[in-house]
Amino acid sequence: MVSQLIFAIILAFAIGLFSLNVRKIIRNIRLGRAVDRSDRPVERWKKMVMVAFGQQKMFKRPFPALLHLLVYLGFVIINIEMLEIIIDGLFGSHRVLAILGGFYNLLLAAFEWLALGVLVGCLVFLIRRNIGRLKRFSGKEMTFWPKTDANLILITEILLMAAFLIMNATDHKLQLSGMSHYITAGSFPVSSWLMPLLPEASGRLMWIERSAWWFHIVGVLTFLNYLPYSKHLHIILVFPNTYFSKLTPKGQFTNMDSVTNEVKAMLDPSFAPPSADGLPARFGAKDIPDLTWKNLMEAYTCTECGRCTSVCPANITGKLLSPRKIMMDTRDRMEEIGKNIDQNGEFKDDGKFLLDSYISREEIWACTTCNACVEACPVNIDPLNIILELRRYAVMEESQAPASINAMFGNIENNGAPWKYAQSDRDNWKNS
Numbered sequence: 001m002v003s004q005l006i007f008a009i010i011l012a013f014a015i016g017l018f019s020l021n022v023r024k025i026i027r028n029i030r031l032g033r034a035v036d037r038s039d040r041p042v043e044r045w046k047k048m049v050m051v052a053f054g055q056q057k058m059f060k061r062p063f064p065a066l067l068h069l070l071v072y073l074g075f076v077i078i079n080i081e082m083l084e085i086i087i088d089g090l091f092g093s094h095r096v097l098a099i100l101g102g103f104y105n106l107l108l109a110a111f112e113w114l115a116l117g118v119l120v121g122c123l124v125f126l127i128r129r130n131i132g133r134l135k136r137f138s139g140k141e142m143t144f145w146p147k148t149d150a151n152l153i154l155i156t157e158i159l160l161m162a163a164f165l166i167m168n169a170t171d172h173k174l175q176l177s178g179m180s181h182y183i184t185a186g187s188f189p190v191s192s193w194l195m196p197l198l199p200e201a202s203g204r205l206m207w208i209e210r211s212a213w214w215f216h217i218v219g220v221l222t223f224l225n226y227l228p229y230s231k232h233l234h235i236i237l238v239f240p241n242t243y244f245s246k247l248t249p250k251g252q253f254t255n256m257d258s259v260t261n262e263v264k265a266m267l268d269p270s271f272a273p274p275s276a277d278g279l280p281a282r283f284g285a286k287d288i289p290d291l292t293w294k295n296l297m298e299a300y301t302c303t304e305c306g307r308c309t310s311v312c313p314a315n316i317t318g319k320l321l322s323p324r325k326i327m328m329d330t331r332d333r334m335e336e337i338g339k340n341i342d343q344n345g346e347f348k349d350d351g352k353f354l355l356d357s358y359i360s361r362e363e364i365w366a367c368t369t370c371n372a373c374v375e376a377c378p379v380n381i382d383p384l385n386i387i388l389e390l391r392r393y394a395v396m397e398e399s400q401a402p403a404s405i406n407a408m409f410g411n412i413e414n415n416g417a418p419w420k421y422a423q424s425d426r427d428n429w430k431n432s
């Protein structure tokens, strides 16, 4: 009875804390501007199934993709076992789902093989990350915390799977010894390898079984509450993030309605621009509220895998720009604003902005707008859109752009072309 009570308190506390943090994440995402991504629902579902469930874009690199699929499927499916653990924990039963009979044996055997898969996958990932020294896992944005976060996730998954297998192995041995509480149920193709290592005394076996059971459940609940602080949040956000993907062609940039209307009015005096109510407070983006909620959701979904940076021509040629850093900076600034609101009840000016305080002008102007980062991202994130909004702010609000671009703007304004030839010479270069 006492252990059931302790279990109920831990469970309620973990779920309550997680809900609180989820509410904060939703509040932070809502700091962004509105953007309509409700069109073409069938296409959106398809995209989510292919990219999030099917991990379609991961398979451009088959080896890590296979391992990731193993870890992802294993970790998600094994958590079905949580249902049984929660019922047993609350009601003091043992292996309550054994009522499923032969199907339960099948399920448990599948869980054990998947647990082994997760263990192996995480071990390989750990070695790859820390000994293999893959270039895309380094970079100036990969400071102490992002590296530690990645290792913590892998180590936790290894420990949770090990606890699951030890729990099953001791349970199996207790079942074979005929202990009354340990009903004969389940099939243990992997954990039975551990049985020779276990003690014979029932008391010690029960102690190990209970410790592994508690470690597993408390570990999973702790891990759940670690997600909001970690890049691992992508295991949840990848689904809405891919559903709300941009469906227009990659090279098609977003126009600002207010600017389009102004140009139309200049070209056609009879054009009546719609009401000015929808005018943006600012052209482009200087800080978090100027970006859209989708940009902000993407910042929370970034897995920090570095695939974008590894294909970025600016980064490859030694420029300061890293699209992964753009996403990490956006998340950091968004969280800073969120904490500011939590402390003050509303946002209190802190003298900082996403542009300049986090992302420098040198970074944004190094971008070639090639879209390689967008193409490479396994979870459909668009770092380029944030870069373009920051540039738009610099140009339209501050008239600040590199000299070469300013010269081009001047030529377009005066000559109707990016070159400095006179309008009268237009036919010469146009037909050459």
Ligand code: SF4
Residues within 6 Å of the ligand: 308, 311, 312, 313, 314, 315, 321, 322, 323, 366, 367, 368, 369, 370, 371, 372, 373, 374, 383, 384
């Ligand atoms: S669009 Fe910009 S940030 Fe993205 S890969 Fe190309 S140069 Fe790099």
Ligand code: SF4
Residues within 6 Å of the ligand: 301, 302, 303, 304, 305, 306, 307, 308, 309, 323, 324, 327, 376, 377, 378, 379, 380, 381, 383
């Ligand atoms: S933006 Fe995409 S590709 Fe780049 S680090 Fe994040 S998840 Fe990986």
